[in-house]
Amino acid sequence: MSKNLRKKLLRDIRQNFVQFAAIFIMCFLSMFVMQAFDSDTSAIEKYVDRYYKDTNFLDMYITSLSGFTSEDLIRIKKIDGVKNAELRSTKIGKIRLFGTEKKLEFNFIEENEISKMVLCDGTPFERGSTGIWIDNDFAKRQGIAVGDVLDLNLDGVEFYETVKGIILNPEYMYFLIDETYTEPDIGAYGYAYLADNEYPGENLLYDRIVIDAKDVNNQFDLDDTDKALLSGLRESIRDNLSISGVEFVYKQNQSGFDAIKGDLESNNTLETIFPALFILIALLGIMTTMTRLVTKQRTVIGTLKAIGFGQMAIYVHYMSYPVLISVMGSILGAAAGWWTLGKYIHVSMLDYYSLPKFDMDVSYRIVLMIVIISVMAAVTDYFSCKKLLSQQASTILRSEAPSATGAGLLEKSRIWKKLSFATRWNIRDINRNRLRTLAAIIGITLCSQLTLTAFGANELWKRTESWEYNELTPALYTIGFSSDTDYETVTDYAHRYNGQMAMSMQTEIYGNGDGFQLLDITVLDEGNLFRFQNEQGEYISLPGNGIAISAKAAERLEVKVGDFVRFKVPGQKNDYEGRVVTLYKTPGSQGISMTRGYYESLNLKFLPNTIYTNVTVPESYVNTREEVVSVFSKDAYIESLRANSARVDVEVIYMMVVAVIIGVVVMYNLGVMSFIEKAREIATLKVLGFSTNKIRWILQQQNITVTGIGTILGIVIGYRTLGFLMGQLDADSDFIIKLSPIPAIVAFVVTFLLSLIVNGLISSKVKDINMVEALKGVE
Structure with missing residues (x-):
């Protein structure tokens, strides 16, 4: 582009500042929103995938209430498709710090080759080691350092361990220690790893086997082939194990994996929809602005052609207007999105996820989008100006007669004459x-x-x-009980606090779609402290002969009222089936719900693990009573929300x-x-x-x-x-x-x-x- 045309370009932009400013702002906003979300989305994808690869994140784990033996482990390792497997025992206990007890999840392991610990400080874990390796976030918040001796309590036994290492683990990237927490509170509770020989009790029950699949190479972005391999491996393991009540959890259903995938999908949706709308407005602005500018400069264009400027040079000149503005707006918008909303989202994510490294990132998508916007601006401008610019200089220099477009068929109707002058004038102007x-x-x-x-x-x-x-759930307090608490103990609490008993568990539920979904089952005893509403917000009762299902769970399982769903119960070998009688809406966990009476009619034993009550419950129960794992007030839930x-x-x-x-x-x-x-x-x-x-x-x-x-x-x-x-x-x-x-x-x-x-x-x-x-x- 010649020096004179560059001067003309700047002069035209200055004279049509408002129109070009509108294009600039729309491009700015589109990249502002996209960069704000993408700066964390792309970073999560990169860092989580690297984290999972470096630690050899598990592909699947299985659990059993009756436990696994070394023979079970050997049997699983021999299955075709299993690369490696490890026994593990996971239990929730307590740690006493400065006179206060806090929850701690203990993992007793033999090996550390699957979902390996990331060492932040101290010495690496070795088979048969003494001491404890403790959560980095918990250690920071509670002031724990390598070499400290910790006062621990597990299964009613008090014992002491020396801190050998401060660690992070990929399985605890998104960590809720029990179902009574609605949001992660990083560092308020923690997790720890110990060698299995450090268990303070008499007999250690291995309740979990973690598995590394041989042919699943992708860690974070699982494709259909990976998922099919895991599904096939699941059936092979089920056929080779004689243990009843084995539960399978794929890596994509693991809490951290599932939570961060959900956030990524949400961010990807937001960073696609809104920028697309803003770009649409920008392109419409380019069409109207450049059509008007070129029409207004008929004489100038004709003169440029007459004095020897080639058609391509003139095309490039006029196409450079929107390209220059859109590129400037996009780059500045991306920068602003990074330093404002992007920074805020990044800090918020750090409150939810625990990663060894998590910095904001600029992905190829941002650069690609800026290129796409500039190309779309150039193409839009080309078609907007093509009709005039493609004409000969002599034709362009002759003034174009004004359009005589009227209001169309409306002018020929009887209504037209009854309209006021102002209305007719505006209709014609809109039509033109x-x-x-x-x-x-x-x-x-x-x-x-x-x-x-x-x-x-x-x-x-x-x-x-x-x-x-x-x-x-209008209850003022919620009491959570350990999984081994007997029915009579929970019933005593229910009578003492005039509470409603509930049984909740997460398990496999099958609908009409392929495979299963890991969802919640809620079984309710009589009471009015746990209620349900339909999609219209009206209260409904649980059916006496059948199940109710949350709307989102029904969508995932591809079922409707009248269909049947199958579900598993931990500790039971057989599957159970129930007919969907009604749908409900819930802001919390998704799944199916049923009455105690219907649950027991399936020959299942009601084992409540939660009580809802309006009577004040001492929070000290968590520290003084082994069967009570949590006491939460409504105010605590609301504060978290x-x-x-x-x-x-x-x-x-x-x-x-x-x-x-x-x-x-x-x-x-x-x-x-x-x-x-x-x-x-x-x-x-x-x-x-x-x-x-x-x-x-x-x-x-x-x-x-x-x-x-x-x-x-x-x-x-x-x-x-x-x-x-x-x-x-x-x-x-x-x-x-x-x-x-x-x-x-x-x-x-x-x-x-x-x-x-x-x-x-x-x-x-x-x-x-x-x-x-x-x-x-x-x-």
Whole structure:
């Protein structure tokens, strides 16, 4: 591009600053959102995959309440497809620190070749070692160092161990020590590894075998072949083991793997949908802006061709406008996304996941997207300008007659004559400028859509607290019991605290889809402290002869009311079947629920492990009574939920700011463009005697109509967007998408207010229009 054309480019951008600023901002926002989420998504993918490879993360593990022996281990190792396997015993005990007892999960192992420990400090683990290797996050928070002697308690036995190492383990990347915790609290409780010879009791029960599959090479991004191999290996192990009640957990169902995969899928959805919408607005802006610019510069283009500039040079010149603006906006948007929202999301992720290294990252996707945006901008500009630029210089230098497009068939109808002059004038103007009108409607739609989505998401999150802890589980306290607590002991507590007993477990559930899903089973005794609601938010009762299933679980299992599901019960060899009678919504864990009576009718024994009560329970029970593993108050649950909601609140604020920016940019850009294009018509109206206020009202009528259409579309689409968005936030959470009128009212008011303010600013220029300049020439 010649020096003169470069000067012209900069001058044209300065003279059409508002239009090019709109394109810049849309590209900026698209890359802002994408980089904010991708900076952590790409980092997680890279670091987790490396973490799993370095530690040889398990491919599968099996558990049994009756335990495994060395003979079982040898039998499994001989199975074709098994590369290696290790025995393990996992138990929850306690550690006393500064007079306070805290929970600690103990792992007694023989070898350390599968899901290997990452040593942060101290000496490596060796078979038959003495001492303890303890969780790095727990050690940091509790002030534990290598060489300290820890006071431990497990299975009623107090013993002491010297800290030999501070470690991390990939199986504890996302760690909830028991089901009473709703969110990870890194360092508040911990885990530890010891050699099996360090068990303080008499007989160590190996309740788990971890397995490294021979042909599963992928660690994090499992493909269908990997999943099929694991499924086939599962059947081989089942055929070779005579033990009843063996439970299988694939690596993709392991808590840390499943949680981080869910977050990645959620982030990938967000970093795809919203940038795509912003880019669409940017491309529409490029089409309208460049079409107008090229049309306005007919004489300039004809002159350039006449004095010897080649057609390709002129094409490159005009295509460089949107490319330059879009690349600048994209790069600056990516940088801003990294340092603001991206940093905030990164810090939030550190509160949930424990990794040896986790830094933000710039992936190839960002560079590729910037290239794609620039190419799309160039292509869009090419087709917008092709009709004029491809003509001969002599043709271009002749002024083009104004379009005589009317209002179409409407002008031939009887209704036309009954319409006011202002209405007819606006209908003709809209019909002549369909692209500009479409861009305005899409921009306004996006503004109201994002506004409703932001306020709707905020309302649903705020309602979750009341929904879960006032409507569904209104109990003031929840008591959790160890797995070996007998029925009579739990019953005594239920009588003492006037509580409702429940049995909860996670197990394999089979529906109509391929394979199984690892979901929760809840069995309830009589009481009203654990309730259910349908998709309309109405209370329902559990069926007396059948099961209820959560809506998300039904979706995963591909079942509906009337279908049958099969499920396993830990410790039982046979599968059990139940008919789905009703569906319910729950913000918590997904699965199936049934009454105690129905569960016992299947010849299964009701073994409650939870009590819900409204009577105050001393929290000291956790430390003084072996059978009690947790005592949680409603307030503690709510505090945890509010901590999780803090991140959502920030994202809602960002979404709201983006919605307002989009509204202002799109409306002002298209408003200015529309005003400039209608300058001749406005001047004509003034000559014909129309007052300034009358002309402003004519312009405002069109604005109100277009804003109304866009706002209504945005609200309708916003409800659907909200439902989709809430479904992507957390794989284990669900919401009843039932809003008050407030989000829709706010979306309507915000969008219309922005539109009226912006249009008022633009239409105020009517009184300053230069009538001589506007009326001269054919244009």
